[in-house]
Amino acid sequence: MKKIELVQQMANLPHEIIIEILTRLPAKSLLKFRCVCKSWRTLTYDPTFTKMHFARTLGSHDVSILATTVNHFYKEFEMIEVDDEENEILSGLGFRKYSKTHIYCVDGSSGFEVQFKIKDPFVESYYYEDLEIVGSCNGIVCLVKSNDVCLLNPYTREYKIVNFEHQFNFNLEHTYGLGYDPTSSDDFKLVHFDCSPESISQVSVYSLNDASCVNVSNVPYQILELKESGVVFLNGALHWIARRTSEGCEILISFNIEEKIIREFSRPVGVNEFAFMSVGLLGGELCLLCKTYDTDIDIWVLKNYSLSDSWVKLFTIGETVMISVKNSWPTSVGYNEPNPRPLCFCKNGEVLLRDSDRIVVYDPKDKTSRDLKVHFISHCSRMAIMIHFASLVPLNSGTYVETVVGVEEEEPDMNPALECFLGHPSRRYCFHWGLGDFVSLLNLYKLTLPHESAQSSIKVHVVLSQVSV
Template structure:
């Protein structure tokens, strides 16, 4: 059986194309959308055109009427892949959703033990290229009883519509919340102890094994690292507090020599009430400008002119996170169903 995967921009090739190739194919971002978790006055999802946010005078946000809308409960974006969005509700339930065709699927409950106190603390979503299957990984942690703390890791397969327990991360759990999907693998940053080495760990969705990804050869020290995605490629954010942010991008996955320091973004803190670090680079424009999340706002930095543009979005409040998905006709229904 095969999934019915058809992309709006290229019906024949989208099934086998990686997210990085999709970004390169659609350089004007006409089919890319920003999706964010809005915190106030209550949890909800909001969307905005990436093109208008990057290039237009002002972005227009619209509410996303996603499935399983909670009342006064939390919703988190687990990840986006091939036009599908995975969301977590209340730290317990998952849903796969294609906003473009308004198709969704509520996943089976992860585990009965969640009713006893376990919650999903970290997660990831991506495409198993070797088995043509979409998978969700959840790391469950919490107190199962008054004196016992438990952690378990489970993975969901859309093909089998079921969860199974797996034994991974024996040398320490990931440090970051969301797994970053690239080339059939999920990636997290992990630090073992205070001031110890920071590693990039990957989980192969097909072989279900963990590996370590070699990092860039950093020129400087004294920064705080974090992991991200930009243009469908893995990136490392090197934050020099209140000074600048280096963005290193792995241009060709699996080729350590392809790490490139794409841009250095300075901090402009004189009249800024946030004064916090940058996070989540969302895209690099055709002229080299970079769109980043800064607190609960979006900024575009132009390295050629060394200038910033703060992007305003109507109908947007304080948000927790932001991700990018590309419109597609990907179906959650298997052939023959």
């Protein structure tokens, strides 16, 4: 009875009060409230409501971490041969390597537990086509795999495959960034830097609303790898760490989405010109992580965005705290280990950083660090990490990615020593293996023997290694 009375009281509240209440709730709660009544469902799809809700999400600093993990597995396929009369002959069975990617959402407001796990929106593919997160902006994530682009809202699970009219050749060695242009019909823009060997980059801007492309200009910058240096969308511009054509020192640049203008930021005072840097966002302010070999790590924040030299040192991290720094040494293009990268502030003042293949929580007060233990994604060498803020922004595609419920049983991986044999069943190889591998090979060899009518044959020579019993 009390629940019915409460619902009636809520129904009598002014519409403005209901909006004030609902826009302060987490996105995951609002998704459940869509089942309460039609008016609330309609309200949560309203563009004005979703913008107000996202603005308050940013203000509350309720951050999520998106992480992708890649697992490789093998699938059996039939090997067909064609004889002289063009008749197809089943010659045996083979195995092909595939990759399976999952996207994890880790909720920062619940002790950094995995909130949900969703499947890769793209179809499973060969192992060299790994999924990449190239940007997160206004609650939407941009994913790239091979020549395909996908927009995804991880919380609503809605996704949209973007098909470009012209030939769109994505190369994951190139640099991308996802931005938002409110002046162009609320359009998301994908910025692409295509760098030549001479460190001259062709800048292209892709509209994800109408799948069009505009080539902007050539700029004398080479953007560094995003996994190490990071990318930040702030104040209508994308920010990267780059190098000039004329010199090898690292600098911070930005690209304004609306004006299509490059801006170069001054280096913080006292930072060595040979320092290696990564960019992040801490407390809504642009930040730099600067590191020179055999020194500690300095974290700087830009206090006045309009003044590119208004850098203030936030704190210093001892080099012994970060594993990737402690065990690294400089090379001609950086350190042999990936640079640490700032991710976000926690509500208690601690800082999250990406350190090699770990997520590290650093306490500036105690000057201590600890690994963030996240089930399924900790210590994964094929892991991409990006900070994300939840939203209800619709993509109006009507397509939704599947959620993985519970622990999904992964496809068993095969002994790597067998991969070359399975990939080329008609070639001749000599292997040095142990007894267990030899038995596995014999079992697989039986599966891949050609049909009697096949023209070719498989020749395998195995040399057994010494086995301790």
